[in-house]
Amino acid sequence: MSDTGQGALPIAVRNVTKTYGDVFALNDVSLDVKSGEFLTLLGPSGSGKTTLLMVLAGFTRPDSGSLKFGEDEMIRTAPHLRDVGMVFQNYALFPHMSVAANVGYPLKLRKTPKDEMDRRVEAALETVQLGGYGERGITQLSGGQKQRVALARSIVFAPRILLMDEPLSALDKKLRDRMQIELRHLHEKLGMTTVYVTHDQREALTMSDRIAVVNHGRIMQLATPQELYEQPANRFVADFIGDSTFLDVTRSGSALGAAGTNLKTTRHVPDGEGLSLMMRPERLHLITGKPAKDENVFEARVTELVYQGESYLLYAHLKDGTEVAVRGAMRAGTFDALPKQGDTVQLGLGVDDTVLLAGEEA
Amino acid sequence: MNWFSRPASETQVTHGQRLWLYIFAGVTMTLLVVPTLIVIPMSFSDSQYLEFPPEEWSLRWYHNYFGSPEWMGATATSFKAAILTTIVATPIGVLAAYGLHASKIPFIRATFVLLITPMMVPVVLIAIGAFYAYVKLQILYTMTGLVLAHSLLAIPLVVIVIGSALKSYDMNQENAARSLGAPRWKAFMTITLPQIRFAVVTSALLAFLTSFDEVIVAMFISGGENSTLTRNMFNALRDQIDPTIAAISTIMVLVTTGLMIVAQVFGTDKSQK
Numbered sequence A: 001m002s003d004t005g006q007g008a009l010p011i012a013v014r015n016v017t018k019t020y021g022d023v024f025a026l027n028d029v030s031l032d033v034k035s036g037e038f039l040t041l042l043g044p045s046g047s048g049k050t051t052l053l054m055v056l057a058g059f060t061r062p063d064s065g066s067l068k069f070g071e072d073e074m075i076r077t078a079p080h081l082r083d084v085g086m087v088f089q090n091y092a093l094f095p096h097m098s099v100a101a102n103v104g105y106p107l108k109l110r111k112t113p114k115d116e117m118d119r120r121v122e123a124a125l126e127t128v129q130l131g132g133y134g135e136r137g138i139t140q141l142s143g144g145q146k147q148r149v150a151l152a153r154s155i156v157f158a159p160r161i162l163l164m165d166e167p168l169s170a171l172d173k174k175l176r177d178r179m180q181i182e183l184r185h186l187h188e189k190l191g192m193t194t195v196y197v198t199h200d201q202r203e204a205l206t207m208s209d210r211i212a213v214v215n216h217g218r219i220m221q222l223a224t225p226q227e228l229y230e231q232p233a234n235r236f237v238a239d240f241i242g243d244s245t246f247l248d249v250t251r252s253g254s255a256l257g258a259a260g261t262n263l264k265t266t267r268h269v270p271d272g273e274g275l276s277l278m279m280r281p282e283r284l285h286l287i288t289g290k291p292a293k294d295e296n297v298f299e300a301r302v303t304e305l306v307y308q309g310e311s312y313l314l315y316a317h318l319k320d321g322t323e324v325a326v327r328g329a330m331r332a333g334t335f336d337a338l339p340k341q342g343d344t345v346q347l348g349l350g351v352d353d354t355v356l357l358a359g360e361e362a
Numbered sequence B: 001m002n003w004f005s006r007p008a009s010e011t012q013v014t015h016g017q018r019l020w021l022y023i024f025a026g027v028t029m030t031l032l033v034v035p036t037l038i039v040i041p042m043s044f045s046d047s048q049y050l051e052f053p054p055e056e057w058s059l060r061w062y063h064n065y066f067g068s069p070e071w072m073g074a075t076a077t078s079f080k081a082a083i084l085t086t087i088v089a090t091p092i093g094v095l096a097a098y099g100l101h102a103s104k105i106p107f108i109r110a111t112f113v114l115l116i117t118p119m120m121v122p123v124v125l126i127a128i129g130a131f132y133a134y135v136k137l138q139i140l141y142t143m144t145g146l147v148l149a150h151s152l153l154a155i156p157l158v159v160i161v162i163g164s165a166l167k168s169y170d171m172n173q174e175n176a177a178r179s180l181g182a183p184r185w186k187a188f189m190t191i192t193l194p195q196i197r198f199a200v201v202t203s204a205l206l207a208f209l210t211s212f213d214e215v216i217v218a219m220f221i222s223g224g225e226n227s228t229l230t231r232n233m234f235n236a237l238r239d240q241i242d243p244t245i246a247a248i249s250t251i252m253v254l255v256t257t258g259l260m261i262v263a264q265v266f267g268t269d270k271s272q273k
């Protein structure tokens, strides 16, 4: 849309705390969202994602802290003066109005002339691929269409900040996948600073410029999807993103070991006690011939083999009794050639994939 | 296939199997309605006394009613009181219900009980209390006093009707409106109110009827030129059994049912089905 001329705004959250009774919904949160960035808040249920979004939108006043949009302090600004587009988890469309009236609502409040309003409403509907749906009633729409109307309504007035609270959670997987890509394209096109909430890690990895992993009202790590996946800051993040198994690492001098194997790694080795080794199923592999030089080798006994179509999943017990999973791609004949339950195998983990995590809460 | 063996609904139950239900419902409805309807033929009687069934028919009691300045004055008072009560009780009740619903403070929510006490206290007590208070305030036998007392009785009804309508209303819509640029009052007026309008209409009619049908409080605090219709009817019944009462009752039944039909037509949300 040509109307998005005002440019996006950066958001600065500083030391925001919000308690409900003795629950810390937000615990001293500081966060910078760059202008035009797509940032995702990712975390388990009850971690404080919605609370943070509500603080940004102005519906929740934090106990302490500061919030700036650009240069302006916002903490005392009423929601309707914040110029923030918001998509609610359940869409919150107005069922007594048509699609066009819903989308036109923010423009009407801004006293936009009738013909300009019609034009912008239609343009917003086109953007979400609902051109010509203006006269429909809200109850006549499917879940995905409702979601898109909610989106059109939140972007039509060209807000400089867009907030979305799990907007795709009510959709089936196919539609969700498509909407993820559409949302991403839309963001590229409109360029508004976007804060997106989800508890679906795949969604977060797919869509975001950066992800803030939230737990118990704190930000555990703020990083790009790749950094987050490759170099999690702590066990919580590693556990939450992707499937991982963790092995206790023993340290004597500079020598490291886990499950009876001496560990070599090219990655950063954190200081302190209680290191653990992160093992991701797709990074482990079965060694068929001789182990390569640049990998760590673990002895294991196969406990279960699962056929999953595009890949297989093999569960095995390491020497110390830990169960790990190995995922491998499959071609015709691969599955039959795999080791069977009870077989002893060697598992390889490349030195580049040997990620060590510091103990409790980094 | 005859009617008895046809299925009565999506389930396999037939009309035949449901017969007892139809009869039960029919008897119940008859018992509810007949005592009200019986005054209608009585009002067209030519007799000096209330009698059923009438031996001769006439409109004399209607002439009597419409020709009497006293009855006409009381009717005007009743309508005036009912309309004013509606105007006072409906907005207050709607706002109270909204406030209770929107508030996050448990203590505020507890005031709901306070708001509906007038419903739980015997009306006679309210009447006596109002009487003594009004003597002190010097508003006994005034329209102001009558409307205040009737509003007291009507507000709990409004609060309950609106409160239950708000229960199924998603307050997030109002938040959405606010994030889109509407100040809170505007979000309420353009988003919330239109969606509970049917409940508002219903509660306004209930407020109207609460006042229009009320007799106990009116016995104590209305009088003189501000006597209500119901009060005068009650007095007329006590002094002499005057069939004019039957004529008035008939008219009241018509007004009341008329309003209820209006409530049914405009008060139900057609989009809900």
Ligand SMILES: Nc1ncnc2c1ncn2[C@@H]1O[C@H](COP(=O)(O)OP(=O)(O)OP(=O)(O)O)[C@@H](O)[C@H]1O
Pocket (backbone or CB within 6 Å): A020, A023, A024, A025, A043, A044, A045, A046, A047, A048, A049, A050, A051, A052, A199
């Ligand atoms: N209005 C409230 N009153 C009391 N406690 C609240 C309130 N809102 C949130 N909380 C608490 O604050 C914490 C964070 O809640 P929040 O809604 O932000 O979680 P969330 O990350 O959005 O979770 P979900 O993924 O389930 O939506 C939770 O422990 C919740 O119980």
Ligand SMILES: [Mg+2]
Pocket (backbone or CB within 6 Å): A049, A050, A051
């Ligand atoms: Mg939430």
